[in-house]
Amino acid sequence: MSAEYDFKSFLLIKVVRSFVMVFIILTIGFLLIHLAPGDPIEFILGGAGFYTPEFIASVRERFGLDKPIHEKFVIYVLNFLRGELGYSYVFGLPVVEVIAARVPPTLLLMGTQLVLVIVVGSLLGILAASRPHSKLDYLVSSLSVAGISMPIFWLGLLLIFLFSVSLGLFPAQGMTSLRVTGWWEGFLDLLSHLFLPTLTLFLINLGLVTRTVRTSMLEALRSEFVVAARAKGLPERRVLFRHAFRNSLTPLITLIGLQLGWLLSGAVIVETVFAWPGMGRLLFTSIGSRDYPVVMGIFLLVSTAVVVSNLITELLYAYVDPRIRRAK
Amino acid sequence: MNDAVLRVEGLSTYYYTDKGVVRAVDGVDLVVGENEVVGVVGESGCGKSTLAASVMRLLQPPAKIVKGSIFFRNVNLLELPEEEMRKIRGKKISMIFQNPASYLNPLLTVEEQMVESMTLHLRISKQEAASRAVNILEKLGISAPDTVIKYYPHQLSGGMKQRVMIGMAISCNPELVLADEPTTALDPTIQVQILEQLLELRKNLGLSMVVITHDLGVAKAICDKIYVMYAGKIVEEGKVGDVFNRPLHPYTYGLLESALSVYEKDRPAKFIDGAPPKLVEEIKGCYFANRCFNKVDRCLIEYPHPSFKNGRKVYCWNPVGD
Amino acid sequence: MVREFWLRFRRNRAAVFGVLTLAALSLFSLFAIAFSRYGPFELAADPFKPPSLQHPFGTDDLGRDIFVQSAYGLAITLMVGAATAVLGGLIGIIVGSVSGYFRGALANATTAIIEIFQSLPLFFLVLVIISFFGSSITNTILALGLTLWASTARIQRGQVMTVKNLTFVEMSKLVGEKEYNILIREILPNSVQPSIVNIAYTASIAIVVESGLAFLGLGDPRMMSLGFIIGNARLFFFQAWWMGLLPGILLFLTILSLNLVSDGLNEVLNPRRS
Ligand SMILES: Nc1ncnc2c1ncn2[C@@H]1O[C@H](COP(=O)(O)OP(=O)(O)OP(=O)(O)O)[C@@H](O)[C@H]1O
Ligand SMILES: [Mg+2]
Numbered sequence: 021m022s023a024e025y026d027f028k029s030f031l032l033i034k035v036v037r038s039f040v041m042v043f044i045i046l047t048i049g050f051l052l053i054h055l056a057p058g059d060p061i062e063f064i065l066g067g068a069g070f071y072t073p074e075f076i077a078s079v080r081e082r083f084g085l086d087k088p089i090h091e092k093f094v095i096y097v098l099n100f101l102r103g104e105l106g107y108s109y110v111f112g113l114p115v116v117e118v119i120a121a122r123v124p125p126t127l128l129l130m131g132t133q134l135v136l137v138i139v140v141g142s143l144l145g146i147l148a149a150s151r152p153h154s155k156l157d158y159l160v161s162s163l164s165v166a167g168i169s170m171p172i173f174w175l176g177l178l179l180i181f182l183f184s185v186s187l188g189l190f191p192a193q194g195m196t197s198l199r200v201t202g203w204w205e206g207f208l209d210l211l212s213h214l215f216l217p218t219l220t221l222f223l224i225n226l227g228l229v230t231r232t233v234r235t236s237m238l239e240a241l242r243s244e245f246v247v248a249a250r251a252k253g254l255p256e257r258r259v260l261f262r263h264a265f266r267n268s269l270t271p272l273i274t275l276i277g278l279q280l281g282w283l284l285s286g287a288v289i290v291e292t293v294f295a296w297p298g299m300g301r302l303l304f305t306s307i308g309s310r311d312y313p314v315v316m317g318i319f320l321l322v323s324t325a326v327v328v329s330n331l332i333t334e335l336l337y338a339y340v341d342p343r344i345r346r347a348k
Numbered sequence: 349m350n351d352a353v354l355r356v357e358g359l360s361t362y363y364y365t366d367k368g369v370v371r372a373v374d375g376v377d378l379v380v381g382e383n384e385v386v387g388v389v390g391e392s393g394c395g396k397s398t399l400a401a402s403v404m405r406l407l408q409p410p411a412k413i414v415k416g417s418i419f420f421r422n423v424n425l426l427e428l429p430e431e432e433m434r435k436i437r438g439k440k441i442s443m444i445f446q447n448p449a450s451y452l453n454p455l456l457t458v459e460e461q462m463v464e465s466m467t468l469h470l471r472i473s474k475q476e477a478a479s480r481a482v483n484i485l486e487k488l489g490i491s492a493p494d495t496v497i498k499y500y501p502h503q504l505s506g507g508m509k510q511r512v513m514i515g516m517a518i519s520c521n522p523e524l525v526l527a528d529e530p531t532t533a534l535d536p537t538i539q540v541q542i543l544e545q546l547l548e549l550r551k552n553l554g555l556s557m558v559v560i561t562h563d564l565g566v567a568k569a570i571c572d573k574i575y576v577m578y579a580g581k582i583v584e585e586g587k588v589g590d591v592f593n594r595p596l597h598p599y600t601y602g603l604l605e606s607a608l609s610v611y612e613k614d615r616p617a618k619f620i621d622g623a624p625p626k627l628v629e630e631i632k633g634c635y636f637a638n639r640c641f642n643k644v645d646r647c648l649i650e651y652p653h654p655s656f657k658n659g660r661k662v663y664c665w666n667p668v669g670d
Numbered sequence: 671m672v673r674e675f676w677l678r679f680r681r682n683r684a685a686v687f688g689v690l691t692l693a694a695l696s697l698f699s700l701f702a703i704a705f706s707r708y709g710p711f712e713l714a715a716d717p718f719k720p721p722s723l724q725h726p727f728g729t730d731d732l733g734r735d736i737f738v739q740s741a742y743g744l745a746i747t748l749m750v751g752a753a754t755a756v757l758g759g760l761i762g763i764i765v766g767s768v769s770g771y772f773r774g775a776l777a778n779a780t781t782a783i784i785e786i787f788q789s790l791p792l793f794f795l796v797l798v799i800i801s802f803f804g805s806s807i808t809n810t811i812l813a814l815g816l817t818l819w820a821s822t823a824r825i826q827r828g829q830v831m832t833v834k835n836l837t838f839v840e841m842s843k844l845v846g847e848k849e850y851n852i853l854i855r856e857i858l859p860n861s862v863q864p865s866i867v868n869i870a871y872t873a874s875i876a877i878v879v880e881s882g883l884a885f886l887g888l889g890d891p892r893m894m895s896l897g898f899i900i901g902n903a904r905l906f907f908f909q910a911w912w913m914g915l916l917p918g919i920l921l922f923l924t925i926l927s928l929n930l931v932s933d934g935l936n937e938v939l940n941p942r943r944s
Pocket of ligand 1: 363365370372391392393394395396397398399410562
């Protein structure tokens with residue numbers, strides 16, 4: 021059918037745009053390396069003083085640092101595509117390997133937090149929107165603004181003080197304890213370490229999600245098909261979820277999909293506060309030790325992840341809304 | 349009197365807005381008999397939709413029903429708990445809306461939308477409900493209903509959407525259907541088809557119906573009885589033939605004249621001058637007085653009491669043709 | 671029109687609270703700095719002294735007065751917010767106007783740039799810039815201003831696209847006004863309002879990012895900042911809870927007020943969304 025063909029070309033455009041976006045990000049990275057004060061080799065090798073002159077020369081060669089600027093750029097892009105992001109002098113490993121080891125903890129933290137935030141935030145937003153201007157609505161709205169305005173590191177410290185220092189309930193640092201035996205104990209240990217950083221991110225982002233859902237639900241509840249659904253005698257819960265909420269999903273998808281960069285920024289700080297061994301903490305320590313290649317690598321990786329998540333967002337819009345899926 | 353399907357008595361529904369109280373429905377009486385089609389006509393904004401929404405109890409703030417009762421089969425709907433009322437909506441009383449494009453959920457297929465009320469009210473399985481839906485759509489003149497049922501609303505034409513709305517409204521064998529401007533959003537040729545469908549339904553299913561419209565042609569074509577509404581109040585009621593052949597209220601007269609001047613080309617155009625009052629204002633006397641060609645002194649002082657004549661009722665101090 | 675704007679804004683109590691709190695915070699910071707007996711880096715007393723009349727917020731690990739530090743830090747925080755808002759606002763308004771007013775290649779290019787900046791992970795970009803170019807207050811403001819303008823630009827673009835089709839603009843085109851003049855004299859004054867309102871939002875994001883940087887130790891080492899104080903407090907949290915608590919409340923109040931003001935302004939501009 022021609023409709024399907026149109027959707028395919030819609031997809032194609034989005035994919036091409038994503039590639040262009042990655043290319044632009046690479047350009048920004050390249051420019052930063054060459055505009056920053058100092059020898060570009062610093063930004064590929066980190067502390068160049070740690071290596072033998074022969075090795076430095078070979079890296080110069082591989083990254084084409086002696087070539088004219090346009091050739092350098094081409095080599096830079098090709099190296100990125102091959103996964104060559106430089107070398108970490110701190111770890112003595114290629115940047116890709118250093119970062120890859122830190123991705124799973126970040127995914128664990130972000131994933132847990134996102135699932136909780138989406139579920140609880142949606143429920144609160146729906147509840148508030150279904151009783152606009154009630155006490156509950158004001159409470160939820162006030163807490164949302166407060167959550168959005170809370171400095172994340174400060175909240176983290178308060179939670180450490182409450183749960184760790186005063187109550188002694190949860191560990192405040194790291195992801196695992198040293199002496200744990202058995203996989204079940206290990207799992208519980210992981211959960212207890214996960215608790216505080218997750219709670220911090222959860223409280224910060226909850227307001228964002230609740231607010232977004234509340235606003236879009238109010239909008240959806242005003243629409244006429246909701247009146248029609250009520251006129252059919254459907255129970256209010258069904259009206260809220262199946263009719264109104266489904267129609268108010270787009271802003272929520274936008275929030276999560278397009279603000280991934282912002283959500284990950286929170287993770288950098290939380291991982292630092294709680295010494296969570298993820299990418300964010302790696303970024304922090306690498307900046308401290310001037311391990312520039314790792315800093316740049318994380319920037320490139322996160323930016324690419326954001327581009328991919330934007331693309332997925334577009335696909336989700338189409339999944340949720342048949343009008344896009346079969347657009348003319 | 350007791351065999352009435354619907355009996356609305358002294359119903360008042362107000363909108364409490366920032367700018368004041370809008371008395372959208374103001375002391376309305378209305379009766380719908382068994383297998384009867386009742387028309388409610390009046391200009392835009394006179395409170396017709398609010399009246400229908402009040403009967404279904406579908407109003408949202410700032411609207412509030414302040415007075416009156418709505419008897420459906422001698423049960424006052426306004427006294428029912430919400431849960432009981434919910435069981436009546438869509439099952440005993442259902443509604444057809446003016447603009448099918450916005451009253452259908454854009455994200456659900458026709459099937460999903462039709463099936464959900466049947467599984468709820470008739471307690472039948474999804475498969476049964478789906479085949480029932482196909483049957484209904486077929487009867488409503490949709491060709492290839494088993495394809496159409498898988499469509500999303502945006503893939504349907506305006507006429508098809510309205511047929512789907514009608515199909516949903518009758519799917520649980522209601523006793524009363526409220527149709528709010530069922531043809532207004534449609535092309536003239538489609539309008540005629542939809543009207544024929546409604547007439548057909550009434551004949552075959554023994555439905556009672558309230559048809560809300562500002563199109564007198566529609567009212568004339570399918571109604572038995574007519575209520576003329578002006579600024580939240582009923583100003584005249586009677587059998588269709590009587591009201592159309594010999595309108596008593598000057599407002600009805602004016603409506604008919606302007607309608608005829610649209611239908612018949614060589615008639616001089618006549619419209620009612622002025623605009624209906626803002627329902628926020630407190631008005632002394634008859635609401636229509638400022639636009640009326642037949643007013644007498646009393647009209648500005650006191651709201652008209654009803655006068656009865658051959659089973660007709662009119663709220664006017666000086667009816668036309670007296 | 672300004673009067674009506676204010677009348678409607680006044681009805682939003684949260685927003686009025688925001689304005690008053692911001693004013694109070696600024697005054698607090700000004701007076702505390704003017705009358706303080708110590709500098710922010712100066713050793714004022716013994717280390718780790720809990721709050722007392724002499725040192726209302728206590729002293730830190732080196733014996734510096736946290737009250738004075740907070741006053742300076744608040745000033746810097748507010749300044750970074752204001753400077754970023756102005757810089758980002760200007761860039762946003764210019765780019766947005768160009769992208770909304772003109773057609774063809776120029777419009778396409780600027781629109782693309784706006785989209786690109788909207789989907790870059792700003793915090794990470796700022797981190798890289800600061801890490802590569804060094805952390806100073808100027809670098810921070812530049813990095814923030816040069817990245818935080820896209821949302822304003824998008825708003826401005828939409829506004830200009832609406833306004834340029836209004837009759838009075840078309841009229842002046844017919845009269846033969848120069849494009850440049852039309853944009854500056856007719857369109858800008860009638861379209862910037864929402865973009866200016868967005869400045870409160872930009873300032874709040876800027877402060878969030880700036881305090882995050884300072885917390886991580888990437889702020890200007892010669893400038894006191896609320897984020898820096900809290901970052902320092904983190905290391906001594908177990909023995910001196912006060913080091914981070916009160917500066918944190920100040921920072922929270924600042925961001926909260928900006929968000930409330932921003933919400934209030936938005937509500938006045940588009941009442942339907944509330
Ligand atoms: N949500 C609302 N808030 C305030 N006033 C309202 C609201 N909805 C309707 N009204 C007012 O109530 C009056 C009656 O409206 P209603 O929709 O019932 O009229 P109607 O006769 O159905 O008109 P139409 O032919 O345009 O559908 C109008 O004057 C309208 O302005
Ligand atoms: Mg209506």
